[in-house]
Amino acid sequence: MIRTPLRPLARILRARERGENPDEIEAENRRMRHEEIQDKARRRAEGRLILMAGCFVLAFVTVGLRMGALASSEPSEPRAQVMSAQIMSQRADVTDRRGRVLAMNLLTHSLYAHPHQMIDPVRAAQGLAKIFPDLDGAKLTEDFTGDRKFMWIKRKISPEQMQAVHDLGEPGLLFGPREMRVYPNGHIASHILGGSGFGNEGVSSAEVLGVAGVEKAFDGWLRDPANDGAPLVLSIDLTxxxxxxxxxxxxxxxxxxxxxxxxxxxxxxxxxxxxxxxxxxxPNDRPRPLLKGDPSDSPLFxxxxxxxxxxxxxxxxxxxxxxxxxxxxxxxxxxxxxxxxxxxxxxxxxxxxxxxxxxxxxxxxxxxxxxxxxxxxxxxxxxxxxxxxxxxxxxxxxxxxxxxxxxxxxxxxxxxxxxxxxxxxxxxxxxxxxxxxxxxxxxxxxxxxxxxxxxxxxxxxxxxxxxxxxxxxxxxxxxxxxxxxxxxxxxxxxxxxxxxxxxxxxxxxxxxxxxxxxxxxxxxxxxxxxxxxxxxxxxxxxxxxxxxxxxxxxxxxxxxxxxxxxxxxxxxxxxxxxKSDVTLPRIDPRIMAHVEQGATDAVKLVSNK
The missing domain is CATH 3.40.710.10 (DD-peptidase/beta-lactamase superfamily)
Structure with a gap:
């Protein structure tokens, strides 16, 4: 910024020639400079006020539009933003053509261990072997007393099993919430549904993926949050x-x-x-596929x-x-x-x-x-x-x-x-x-x-x-x-x-x-x-x-x-x-046996019925 001098030499010389006071020139230039500074400050303040007024107007318009949109929308229950809700919404249900559930999610828990945090690892291993007969107590004791810092015990357990483990009172046995896929009708439509399994999993959640049937064919659709939990409606009739x-x-x-x-x-x-x-x-307990032999010998075929x-x-x-x-x-x-x-x-x-x-x-x-x-x-x-x-x-x-x-x-x-x-x-x-x-x-x-x-x-x-x-x-x-x-x-x-x-x-x-x-x-x-x-x-x-x-x-x-x-x-x-309301009577097999043998007492059987 180039500033104008308060005592310009040319004006000072001319003023002295005319017998004028040079100080008046300085005073006038000083006054003009002050007025210019005040004008700039006033314009800057006015600009800030206009900007703030615009922001307030924009904010009020946004709030008004949002309020109008909410007023015109259908009321709905608020969704709780908790871990369990997020887990349960990972995969949509599968239903038959009449809306009856064929596959659904169920909130359950996994069981894992931190052996280094255990108070009595031998007692914990023996207790788990009693709760889960398929586990080897000796192997658990070896793992719990070794150098392992973390190990899975069960990927999914029932509420009764969870309570039994809890009653052991072992701080090194921990539970993690997760969802599991449940097929409430058991064997019915098993080949159509196919089944599911766990993908990426952690201690607090697990990814459920389709492994066969429509569960695999529609895996992406069933997991898509954009569907807002809408079920996959199949053409089959459960009955x-x-x-x-x-x-x-x-x-x-x-x-x-x-x-x-x-x-x-x-x-x-x-x-x-x-x-x-x-x-x-x-599909709740899907068997392993055959690795050799005729594929048609497997129930999965x-x-x-x-x-x-x-x-x-x-x-x-x-x-x-x-x-x-x-x-x-x-x-x-x-x-x-x-x-x-x-x-x-x-x-x-x-x-x-x-x-x-x-x-x-x-x-x-x-x-x-x-x-x-x-x-x-x-x-x-x-x-x-x-x-x-x-x-x-x-x-x-x-x-x-x-x-x-x-x-x-x-x-x-x-x-x-x-x-x-x-x-x-x-x-x-x-x-x-x-x-x-x-x-x-x-x-x-x-x-x-x-x-x-x-x-x-x-x-x-x-x-x-x-x-x-x-x-x-x-x-x-x-x-x-x-x-x-x-x-x-x-x-x-x-x-x-x-x-x-x-x-x-x-x-x-x-x-x-x-x-x-x-x-x-x-x-x-x-x-x-x-x-x-x-x-x-x-x-x-x-x-x-x-x-x-x-x-x-x-x-x-x-x-x-x-x-x-x-x-x-x-x-x-x-x-x-x-087409006809008349149902033809079924011939009694005893009558047929008598007729084939040439018996004459078939009429008696009819009259006795």
Whole structure:
């Protein structure tokens, strides 16, 4: 800053020439300098006042807007900012379609030790061994009396165990709060839920992570605070799921099967209402995976999603439906069924001799291999392959489970005439029961592709039309006749019009070829046939049941009765009413025994009831 001198020399000299007093010049300059300083100070003060006034106005406007926002919002309870609330909010619940809890969080405690703080480590080790029988008292004594400064005792304990440890009165035994994942329904829907485990953990909290099933597939979503604790709503119905598992378990034991799987799916939406795989497990105590041997021997193996099976004659409806769609045949078309049929060096036989000709409908009803191959030849290998790909048999199902990608169908690399023939009746291509359920749902849905899902109520794009509605309706009619007069007559449940197809496929050996006495028996169905709502697939691994003629492994004698009982039990739970209010009386087995022996006193048994 350049300051003006109080006694400028030029003015002083001029003043002296004119006889004026030079001191007056200095006094005037001093006065002007003071006025300038005062003006700057006044402007600075005014600026500060304006700034403060602006800040006050801004503060009042902010408070007013916030008060207005609070006044217009819905009232809610305040949330306590405590450790337990933070722990409990780490993972959202999982519910069924009706809001019933399938997986939830529970506040519990961990138990850890600071051995150097213990008063009597030997007594503490003995006391813990009594409270937790799975702990080794000698090993605990060794650890407590050693050089360790910290050690975990239990990752999670019950309130009763916590009280028992507390009663030991040992200051070196400490508790840490944490959440644990609880599955209140035990084994029910265990393969769907999968299970969870601990990730990063400390003494005061632990990170819960999904390890399988939907818990793993939706792990990020379940842990996302932005969802504000909203539950993951699955498409399954807990009541239907529980009933399915009970019936399937009884059927598996009755049919002496190694394992079993079942899928119940809504035809229109693709939502899976129930899906079971046996044997199963309790996700609260998830077993360790097998490190060697056949993966299907583990209860963790999901046969419905991961199982890759040749599904036998259940595939026969696909080439027939495609031929109907292409107008190559109609339901009454005559098909050459002369057996055996030769393709190259291979012979294809029928289980029975059906004569030289069958109608297209009877090819399905009687389950003719030869007739099915003849129809597949009309379609052609390339079109057959494209149709099966459209139905989803060439890729894993997109169902929301981490196990889904492992269910990659085993598709032949080449597609010569013999492969086209064997695939037409369900051999040479291996897929999961879920693949089959989605394909049958597609036929029942008027030919519009159905994509399976485990999430309820989610909007999805409409599926591709892979089959004309007319051809799909004719295919369902054929499947209905399989139940009324074909290989699945044991599937008839009064009032529910089941339509379906049996499939009995020999199990392949790991070394090549097929077992002579091991099969996978499958029944794929839709119901009610007049207005399909649900698709149901039941599959039994290595079933065997004693019959009057010896031992049977066919699907008609094993999977079909189990499926019929499932429909009988599940249909009322699904809200489906039987078409007829009249229930046919069941014939007393004692009467049947007397009739077969030619007895004449059967009428007496009826009159005595």
């Amino acid at each position: 239907v799921q529980s009933a399915m598992e009970r019936v399937l378990d009884s059927g598996m034991k009755l049919m002496n099967a190694k394992g079993a799987a079942a899928v119940l799916m809504e035809v229109e939406t693709g939502e899976i209402v129930a899906m079971a795989s046996l044997p199963d497990f309790d 999901n046969r419905a999603v991961q199982g890759q099976y040749e599904l036998g004659s259940t595939f026969k409806i696909f080439p027939v439906a495609q031929a109907l769609d292409l107008k190559l045949i109609n339901p009454n078309s005559g098909i050459n069924s002369k057996s055996p049929m030769k393709i190259g060096k291979y012979l294809i036989h029928d289980f029975h001799n059906y004569g030289t000709q069958l109608s297209a409908t009877d090819v399905i009803v009687k389950s003719s291999n030869v007739g099915t191959v003849r129809i597949a030849q009309m379609v052609g290998a390339e079109r057959q392959k494209e149709f099966l790909e459209d139905l989803g048999f060439f890729a894993p199902t997109p169902v929301e489970m981490v196990e889904a990608p492992t269910g990659q169908p085993l598709v032949p690399k080449r597609w010569p005439a013999v492969t086209s023939a064997t695939v037409s009746f369900g051999h040479g291509l291996a897929a999961s029961p879920l693949h089959l359920a989605a394909a049958y749902a597609t036929i029942a849905n008027g030919g519009r592709k159905v994509t399976p899902t485990l999430v309820h109520g989610r909007k999805r794009p409409e599926g591709e039309q892979v089959l004309s509605p007319v051809a799909a309706e004719m295919a369902v009619s054929m499947l209905r006749q399989v139940v009324t007069r074909g290989t699945a007559r044991r599937a008839e449940v009064e009032g529910y019009e089941i339509a379906g197809k049996t499939g009995t496929a020999d199990k392949p050996r790991p070394s090549g070829g097929y077992y002579d006495n091991k099969v996978v028996a499958t029944f794929a169905s839709v119901f009610p046939a007049s207005d399909p709502k649900y698709a149901l697939v039941v599959s039994l691994d290595e079933p065997s049941v004693s019959t009057g003629g010896g031992e049977s492994r066919t699907a008609g004698m094993t999977a079909v009765p189990v499926a019929a009982e499932l429909v009988r039990r599940l249909a009322p739970l699904l809200g489906l009413k039987a």
